[in-house]
Amino acid sequence: MSNSKIVTLDDLELLKEKGLNLIYPTKTKISVGMATCGISTGAREVFQAISEEVQNQKLDCVLSQTGCLGFCQREPLVDVIEPGKPKVVYAEMSYDKVPELITNIKNQKIKNEWMLCQIGEKYSPRLDGIPFYKDVDFYKKQKKIALRNCGFINPDCIEEYIAKRGYFALHKVLTEMKPKEVVDMIAESGLRGRGGAGFLTGKKWQITRSSKGKIKYIICNADEGDPGAYMDRSLLEGDPHSVLEGMLIGAYAIGASTGYIYVRAEYPQAIVKFLQAVKQAEEHGLLGKDIFNSGFNFEVRVNKGAGAFVCGEETALIASIEGGWSGPRPRPPFPAKSGLWGKPTNINNVETWANVPVIIDKGADWYSKIGTEKSKGTKVFSVVGKVNNTGLVEVPMGITLREIVYDIGGGILDNRKFKAVQTGGPSGGCIPESLIDLPVDFEKLTEVGSMMGSGGMIVMDENTCMVDVAKYFLAFLEDESCGKCVPCREGIEKMREILNNICKGEGEEADIELLEEIALTVKEMSLCGLGQTASNPVLTTIKYFRNEYEEHIINKRCPAGVCLDLISYSIDAEKCNGCGACVRPCPTQAITGEKKKLHSLDQEKCIKCGACYETCKFDSIIIK
Amino acid sequence: MEVEELKVKKRIKKYNNEKKALISILQDIQEEYNYLPPEALKIVSKSLDIPLIDIFGVATFYRTFSLKPRGKHLITVCLGTACHVRGGPKILEEFKRKLNIKAGETTKDMRFTLETVACLGCCAIGPVVVVDGNYHSQTSIGTVDSILKKYRKK
């Protein structure tokens, strides 16, 4: 494949042209969102149906696929692009809608009810009354930098990445800039690490760069362990080349010729897509020796994680790449001085790397104008849980929680009452309604006892029990603690036991103080970030939702109706109309009653599985 | 399934008998056998010259490794935060009840293994259940039965 090697700017321009023709072909193009979120909702079946139906109806068109456009809740998404017209995005497609879809395309018809939006304002709208992408509530306040290409290009196609100015930044860096200039530019941009702690990326690069040693490494941390956060998956699946280009630029700046990426095992498709991107880059000479004739060499190795949360911590991750299971080690020395195989190693998160090419391309000044004083740029959040519009959103730092939850997220599911937003994963905390106008950046989240973390934002409503949430995180951390430090190992277990008792109705008034005491010890005496932050979920829920703890302890009640030992199911005599829908789903035959007459629920038989609650259309099952 | 020494050795050779490739080698073996058979681990220990106890250390430290044979179908219920608040634990309870096993166990007929995971990266469409690599989104207590039915026949 030597003829496809990219050596000069002209080569790059040529492929850009080719890529543009693929993105905007001269005939009809149908593209299906095939990231894991799309596939989970049936995108594969939709794709299959389209390819069959296109043949059946003899539609002359191009069939393609793309990554995740962020609005995962409305997947599967299907794009229809006609030359010279805005792209039409259909949401919630299913295979049975496909024949009609293809017939409509043949007849130049657009189905209003299926449409999410149209994209391409430079054209006159295909349909009045259907919003353009930028005007859809979910997208209006977003600014996509890291996610710039996700859902817009075919991730299997390096030409489409190049069409979106991909690898132009790398060309500029390798042919026009000295490594130090690159480091300075990233430093000036104010970019901070997106993996959790928010360390200044330029500063970290500088330290690794100036560390002694001929051999240096860079690592991309794609372990994405925070449950509820999935931006790294989406990036690797939807735009793997952006991460790769970021790594290449970083490697040049730092002086590394080998890079590693450590991807968690739970992301099979991300691994496949990234490996493919590596292969394409190799074939085009963008990886390997003498890239762009600059004398710069770089190769990438892909490591698959094996399911240990603590391996997201940099020193544990390095130990894992080395083949072991030693868990975190004390720092200093920091990896920048002594990391992989004892060599200076620069480790950054997936999203951090994905930002790099854009900063080079558009300038440090441009980037540093976005965001707040100390937190520059944008951040990708996964807005999930009890909110109407769930998905991945990329917003400028400094946007308020309210804007994210209500303007973008569309408010709380089923019009229930908002209770809290959980950020920062197991290291973070729960932020209550009173702080909903908090501007979101690294500092502000830490101030209120939570953390930025990797960007999970789990919205909780009145049916979420905050004691249960604290217990949930502790159970998670108890499982994941590597066990090296006694306070982390024992403290987390002890706190989890206390919370277990509280949830069972066996809590005592002194428990809250005891929890706080243990929490502070674990915080101060643990070696790595896992232990140091493990108490945050407990401390923030006590701080902001103390009354909920007291309800459990004093009145033996779970106000949210979650803790099984403190609740019972019953039927609301006013609302039940005897439709009988709940009788069959009940696995223990606890519900009986004649049709059209008030049903009754036998508390003795009830196992509180929730099947009746789920089926009742009249809200007549009461959980108290 | 019988462990063939040659087959295991071939996998190890793929990584040039390098110690640092231990995790990848174990991943390959697990892919082949569905779990890590003790015989295979002994072969790995000899070939890489790593004490067996250290190999068990790695195998138990990482959650994706299983030292017990798994059933024909692997059911993984997500208990990540987003799935948790949307009712993941209830889905798990329903699977446990229907299969009459605990999480981490395999049914007697070796048909189903039930496991949990803390996030699969599909948090927007939870609760998520994966069976043999096939994702099921927005599951409810009611869908557990239909999922099981589909795989009972297979």
Ligand SMILES: Cc1cc2nc3c(=O)[nH]c(=O)nc-3n(C[C@H](O)[C@H](O)[C@H](O)COP(=O)(O)O)c2cc1C
């Ligand atoms: C327990 C623990 C888990 C972590 N998990 C991750 C992770 O999944 N992904 C990640 O990028 N960083 C994770 N980190 C942070 C890394 O140690 C490291 O700071 C980060 O990868 C640096 O990249 P950044 O500067 O680009 O943020 C974790 C830290 C701790 C203490």
Ligand code: SF4
């Ligand atoms: S704080 Fe916990 S997870 Fe971190 S090294 Fe200590 S025991 Fe291991």
Ligand code: FES
């Ligand atoms: S929390 Fe279940 S997929 Fe992320």
